[in-house]
Amino acid sequence: MAQDKRDNNSLQMSAQRRSFSVRTMEIEDLAEVYQLGAMNFKADLWPMLYRSWDEYEVTTLFNTDGDYCLVAENDDWVSGSKDQRIVGFVLGTVISKPGSAWSYGYVLWLCSHDDWAREGVAGKLVDKLVEIMVEEDGIRIIMADTDPDNHRAVRFFAKKGFTDTKPHLYLSSNLEHNPHYAPLLKKSRAAAQTAERKKKKKRRDAPARLSSMGTDEKKRLKKKKLKKRKKKKKKSGKV
Numbered sequence: 001m002a003q004d005k006r007d008n009n010s011l012q013m014s015a016q017r018r019s020f021s022v023r024t025m026e027i028e029d030l031a032e033v034y035q036l037g038a039m040n041f042k043a044d045l046w047p048m049l050y051r052s053w054d055e056y057e058v059t060t061l062f063n064t065d066g067d068y069c070l071v072a073e074n075d076d077w078v079s080g081s082k083d084q085r086i087v088g089f090v091l092g093t094v095i096s097k098p099g100s101a102w103s104y105g106y107v108l109w110l111c112s113h114d115d116w117a118r119e120g121v122a123g124k125l126v127d128k129l130v131e132i133m134v135e136e137d138g139i140r141i142i143m144a145d146t147d148p149d150n151h152r153a154v155r156f157f158a159k160k161g162f163t164d165t166k167p168h169l170y171l172s173s174n175l176e177h178n179p180h181y182a183p184l185l186k187k188s189r190a191a192a193q194t195a196e197r198k199k200k201k202k203r204r205d206a207p208a209r210l211s212s213m214g215t216d217e218k219k220r221l222k223k224k225k226l227k228k229r230k231k232k233k234k235k236s237g238k239v
Contacts, residue, residue: 018116019074036113088125090125090126094137110125121200148167
């Protein structure tokens with residue numbers, strides 16, 4: 001009887017599981033992938049991930065390693081609904097060393113939507129990524145890294161067989177308080193302020209300079225500006 005009850009509970013849970021499909025990322029997915037990452041890689045939780053994650057990270061990997069950029073898409077998503085369409089993603093790359101027969105797969109970014117926790121999104125994404133890497137590049141080693149305090153991610157990768165763990169140390173410095181580099185920062189800011197003052201002075205003095213110019217000089221300046229404007233339009237594709 002107890003076994004029947006457990007079986008019924010399992011059936012109910014599997015019936016409640018939502019459906020999603022893993023596929024290669026497309027250009028239309030870029031914005032949602034970036035937003036999902038920005039929503040999860042927060043500064044207060046994972047400062048290193050927050051510093052590294054930006055729109056260029058997504059677009060660059062999409063252009064250079066498109067075969068290894070995958071998304072999980074909600075099968076029940078309807079256009080115009082408030083439901084999530086992209087519920088997870090994984091971005092990876094393959095490293096091949098000259099003179100070595102071995103290729104290494106690298107899971108660079110992995111993320112699933114909080115509302116889709118325990119739906120198997122991250123697991124299926126990684127499984128598909130490894131499958132593609134093995135088929136296309138014959139990888140023999142797969143690597144991933146994560147914040148050691150991200151216990152959920154550590155447990156996830158351990159379940160996937162990522163058991164060869166190596167400690168990794170991240171170092172950073174606030175240049176404002178770094179005695180070695182603080183003078184450089186100060187010098188750079190002073191130069192920027194000087195350049196800005198010169199620019200403001202030039203704008204202020206422009207009317208006076210114009211009024212003191214002769215007719216011929218004004219004509220030359222007008223022609224120069226017109227020529228510059230035409231060149232700019234031509235460069236931008238406008239006629």
